[in-house]
Amino acid sequence: MNDPKHEAANQDWLEAELADTLDEDYELELSEPALSEEIRKIYRKTHPPTIPRMEYFRALLALQAELIKLQDWVAYYKEKVVVIFEGRDSAGKGGVIKRITQRLNPRTARVVALPAPSDREKSQWYFQRYVPHLPAGGEIVLFDRSWYNRSGVERVMGFANEDQVQQFFHDVPEFERMLVRSGIKVIKYWFSITDEEQQLRFLMRIHDPLKQWKLSPMDLQSRVRWESYTKAKEETFARTNIPEAPWYIVEGNDKKRARLNCIAHLLSQVPYEHVPHEDITLPDRVFNPDYERKVLPPELYVPSKY
Numbered sequence: 571m572n573d574p575k576h577e578a579a580n581q582d583w584l585e586a587e588l589a590d591t592l593d594e595d596y597e598l599e600l601s602e603p604a605l606s607e608e609i610r611k612i613y614r615k616t617h618p619p620t621i622p623r624m625e626y627f628r629a630l631l632a633l634q635a636e637l638i639k640l641q642d643w644v645a646y647y648k649e650k651v652v653v654i655f656e657g658r659d660s661a662g663k664g665g666v667i668k669r670i671t672q673r674l675n676p677r678t679a680r681v682v683a684l685p686a687p688s689d690r691e692k693s694q695w696y697f698q699r700y701v702p703h704l705p706a707g708g709e710i711v712l713f714d715r716s717w718y719n720r721s722g723v724e725r726v727m728g729f730a731n732e733d734q735v736q737q738f739f740h741d742v743p744e745f746e747r748m749l750v751r752s753g754i755k756v757i758k759y760w761f762s763i764t765d766e767e768q769q770l771r772f773l774m775r776i777h778d779p780l781k782q783w784k785l786s787p788m789d790l791q792s793r794v795r796w797e798s799y800t801k802a803k804e805e806t807f808a809r810t811n812i813p814e815a816p817w818y819i820v821e822g823n824d825k826k827r828a829r830l831n832c833i834a835h836l837l838s839q840v841p842y843e844h845v846p847h848e849d850i851t852l853p854d855r856v857f858n859p860d861y862e863r864k865v866l867p868p869e870l871y872v873p874s875k876y
Contacts, residue, residue, distance in 0.1 A: 630830060649755070650706065652710075654718065658763050661762065667712055683715065684700070700713075723788060765796055767823045
């Protein structure tokens with residue numbers, strides 16, 4: 571049974587965090603340069619009203635409080651969790667990952683986003699470059715794209731031949747079963763958006779200098795090869811949706827709902843519970859009457875311009 575005092579304390583914490591988070595959100599909005607008014611009109615017209623801002627942030631902060639409990643449980647019991655994020659370019663994977671890790675300890679929850687393989691890595695066993703990044707006891711690893719590059723971008727863009735793709739489909743179910751048998755919880759998410767939504771998000775990135783870095787040549791090619799990616803996704807689901815590590819599809823057209831839905835579902839997949847904590851108290855400051863703080867030269871200080 572929940573302790574009313576504990577619940578009240580949590581509510582106070584959420585209210586304080588809400589103010590900080592709203593400030594961050596406003597900062598992000600103000601930092602965005604003016605987009606094409608025509609794109610804004612199209613975006614508003616094609617998007618129904620989303621969750622009200624205050625309602626969204628209250629729900630997000632409550633979920634993030636639960637993620638901290640999950641983190642504590644994983645660390646306490648030395649559990650191992652892998653979460654895979656795949657899906658269309660611009661579908662919102664990065665935004666969800668950011669909200670998941672935003673308030674977690676980076677020593678417990680870390681993100682893996684590997685670059686393109688080197689020539690040496692291309693000659694290795696395909697899964698070899700991913701294995702060193704798997705969690706040890708007490709860790710959560712979030713893969714921002716994963717070994718499923720082989721059945722997605724590598725296949726569609728011609729970086730892997732058909733024999734390599736078929737070998738991947740043959741190997742990956744057993745690879746993931748091996749992970750599960752070793753005690754790793756594997757959770758796989760696919761972020762899905764419509765063709766029209768992806769086009770609008772790409773246009774918004776093109777017109778925003780602060781987001782143009784998100785558009786790689788591979789991203790732009792994904793527009794040209796939309797149908798090829800769809801076929802690759804369908805075969806990936808058909809051949810890798812195993813009981814030990816099933817796929818879960820996140821509808822991504824509404825970013826706020828996608829974030830909340832994904833985090834809530836992630837929490838439901840792990841049987842975490844409250845773990846014991848030692849009470850934290852601030853120790854008394856030790857004063858040495860003979861100590862005198864030295865005056866440092868002014869050139870060591872960052873200039874105050876604001």
